[in-house]
Amino acid sequence: MRAMIRFGKQPRLRFISHLDLQRFFQRAVNRTGLPIAWSQGFNPHPVMSFGSALALGWTSEYEIIDIKLSAPMGRKRTEDAIRAALPEDLPVLEVRMVDDRHAAPMALVKMADYRVDLEGESAPAVLEQIPAFMARETVTAMKKTKSGEKEINARPMVIELTPDDTGFNARLMLTERESIKPDLLVALLAEMAGVEPPEARIHRLMLLGEDAEGRLRPLMEL
């Protein structure tokens, strides 16, 4: 049995790196008192996996950790135990018990919704570019990869982009092969406007995947 936990990352803790968060959860699961399943092998560790790494400096209300249990547990007891083991700035928002055969959260993620707030003089000019951006078929961008930089067409990876006075909401592709990060999107819009990128506060609203019929659904509901 596995516990799929959705938790938030509040502004105060936005500088915890993904690696540090993984280490943090190793200790956090130890203090839950839950029957945690451990990996086999030379260096055993609790069996757990994450939805998608959140970049340093971002906040979120849709982070997922999936923890394997060695014995069946009720949802409520699991939720209470996890909540007690986390600080208030990592709030537990939803817990779902799933079967061991349920796909790993990482494999399910297709897209993510973000809220992006812009600050600084160039913000209005950047927001003005959004209709033009959406009207184009191709927006060439340089994306950093492990082996250097490669040229991508960013436009099809941006599914929805809705501006308002202070920023925009975005639905962006998030798969291993196709993904674009909100800060790169801000940089592209700024380039189109011919301005310096404004400061962006990035908040993840949701992770989405596809159900058996190919419909987009929040990850926790798959």
Next chain:
Amino acid sequence: MSLSDRIEKLLMSVQKPVRYMGGEFNAVMKDADAVDVRYAFLFPDTYEVGMSHLGMKILYHAINARDDCWCERAFSPWVDMAELMRRDNIPLFSLESRTPVKEFDLLGITLQYEMSFTNILEALDLAGIPLRSAERTEGPFVIVGGPCAFNPEPLVPFVDLVALGDGEEETLQTIDVYQQWKVSGLPRSEYLKMAAKIPGIYVPSLYDVAYNDDGTVRSVTPKPGSGAPEVVMKAMVKDLDSAVYPEKLIVPYGEIVHNRIMLEIFRGCTRGCRFCQAGMIYRPVRERSIERLMALAEKLVSSTGYDEISLMSLSSGDYSCLPELAHRMVEKFAAKRVRIALPSQRIDNVLTDTLKETQKVKKTALTLAPEAGTQRLRDVINKGVTEADLMRSVTDAFDQGWSAVKLYFMLGLPTETDEDVLGIADLAEKVRKCYFSIPKERRAPGLRITVSASVFVPKNDTPFQWSPQLDYDTVVHRQQLLRQALSRLKGVDFKYHAPDISYIEAVFARGDRRLGEALERAWRLGCRFDGWSDQFKYDMWLQAFADEGLDPDFYATRERPLDEVFPWDHLDCGVTKQYFLREWAKAQRAECTHDCRKGCTGCGMKRYEGACV
């Protein structure tokens, strides 16, 4: 914009923002309006270093156990953060509530190391607190404690109170007296006088220092009418079992130096190594019972989720029931995959059985500290360890699968000769032979011997407080001599450092009140984080001494006559100057003093009621 938001802005552009973040699991949050006293505890080094320190954890817990008081943490911002804080006018702040340190009632600072002194001035300045105690008309009282508090004289222009000895009780008393003072409405100076009556509290501004023509101290005496005692005796916790100890520890997000449960199994040391300040100032030995330790360990494991427990003390092998403790710990926690680590093992009682137990869970490098290369010099320093002890320990360890050994030594010990230094290489060679004496199929592959040699710093409140520090050129010569000798041995690494930091450390360890001027000068020139070799600026330090007309050699390399009055003679660490003198004389004759568990050696601790049983 709130202070917290302004801090957030900076965090995007500094190294390791987690240092300033707070919000860790088990960090204590309280309603600031609901407490009477707000206490800021500053560790004058980085977050990673400070969060690894046991004393801070104990006092944080002790103060926060009170409903009327909230203790929050502060650390020295790294140089990049300090620069941005100055640029944006952000004062030094507490981690928990991000309140300016200046708004607290009391500011406790721990003195673990002389080379953190400039960080204290930097912190006060960043906090917007006037540097000099005499110039403060508002804001927190500055209280320092910790090992360096036994000679705080170079720092005293900048501090209000000095807490000597065990902090558990006296810290709470400084808070009680603060509450009484606050209610009384009396002027600021009255708090200092009231605090001077607390056992273990030294109020430097209530004392006059007179000097002889040669620059040595003639006397340190209480100001007439101040009511301050002529000699301040350290505070001492008699029973560690009933003393407060944290049942929860803050669990940091980033990696820190010692990221594990620290369990203090006893305080003090009976060995009497003559170079060791800790072995003197933390006397007498007080043990926690196995029952108490087991109960604490269980609570700490479940409240932190850590997978490692360090059994802490100055000499864990001396714990009276170590095999039983180790056995029970391993038995209880192995199923929970919690490792038990025994640090600072002494070579003469690394217990084979205990090694077997710890090995079951994890194998680390065996760390041994013979300190000196020849038996004669080990007798001078009263390190009651023989070459046979050392060889037995390493052979046992190699036989049980260890292949890494770290050996710690000091260079520049009193009476040391080139021959003693070459003795270190000789020992390393013999350790190698022990490894190869184990049949190949039994020993673990990949022998690694690390020889580390630090430069000896004579400390106050030790039998070597009269000793000169070895001069710079001779230190360098002996380092090179040893380096060459060790380079001929395969599988042996040699670690050593330039002697310049140790020299400045020696100046301050036995410094007097006048050095405060040089300290402030060095800070104004830009000295910070002097214990970090990449930040240490030797030239600036020499300039600071020159600017203030002080000769650092006077403090570091001068042999002090037996009848000299020391700047710290009015502060009693529990062990008497007469005992130190006797030990200094015996050292010259390479005569050993036995461990006082085998019979009282008359160090002076018996003056404390119930101290030695």
